[in-house]
Amino acid sequence: MKIEKNSVVELDYKLMDLEGNIWESSDEGGPWVYLHGHGEVMPGLENELLGKAIGQKVKVEFGPEEAYGPYExxxxxxxxxxxxxxxxxxxxxxxxxxxxxxxxxxxxxxxxxxxxxxxxANHPLAGQAVKVEVKVLSVRPGTEDEIAHGHVHQDGTCGH
Ligand SMILES: [Zn+2]
Structure with a gap:
């Protein structure tokens, strides 16, 4: 299935600075799982993911305002x-x-x-643009509870 509103999406991800240094990735923290259309991921990325299917990749660049904020x-x-x-x-x-x-x-x-x-005490990426590269690992419809709560229930349980 393709990603649409209320899909539960699992993503491999890499967060990089513009020089290509990896700051965070699913290799360390495991995949991202989110409920599409509920503002759980950065808006620019969510828009790009709409309509994508398993195996497809998306690369998005974010300015500092959408990433770690300005340098203070x-x-x-x-x-x-x-x-x-x-x-x-x-x-x-x-x-x-x-x-x-x-x-x-x-x-x-x-x-x-x-x-x-x-x-x-600024985040090391404050004031910098970042690139996020993701690959869709799985897509499933959200359950009624997940949609009502606006987030994913891992293993069927609500963590909130
Ligand atoms: Zn819940």
């Missing part, structure tokens, strides 16, 4: 160098997990100065 200068902060005393081999470009009042965030070390370290 205010997400760069200066932290006193001594806060990193326990980090071995602190280098620019290194990724760290930083703890704050609202949880743990991945940050990047932007710049190391004599007394401060500039850390950047």
């Amino acid at each position: 200068e205010e997400l760069k902060t200066e932290v006193p160098r001594e806060a990193f005393a326990e980090v071995k081999n602190l280098t620019e470009g290194m990724r760290l997990a930083a703890e704050s009042s609202d949880g743990v965030h991945a940050v990047m070390v932007r710049e190391i100065r004599d007394d401060v370290v500039v850390i950047d």
Whole structure:
């Protein structure tokens, strides 16, 4: 069957930057499964997938606004160098997990100065266009429950 509204679609996917570096893929996280026509995937991709069948591939490019958002200068902060005393081999470009009042965030070390370290909490792909390449693995009609809930029920159970 072809993908239409309320189809449950399983996709192999790759998320790449414009240089072709793979940032995320179904090789690590398993395939994407979504209910078509309910805004679960990026709109540009959903439009392209309409009418596609098993084995067909779609490649879509997204600007930063549709992907990880603009680069935000205010997400760069200066932290006193001594806060990193326990980090071995602190280098620019290194990724760290930083703890704050609202949880743990991945940050990047932007710049190391004599007394401060500039850390950047932007997503590494913020401000960048990305490419998404998908291949349709399976298509089935959504069940009544899935359509009513607006999402896929994996193994027939509602996870919400
Ligand atoms: Zn549900």
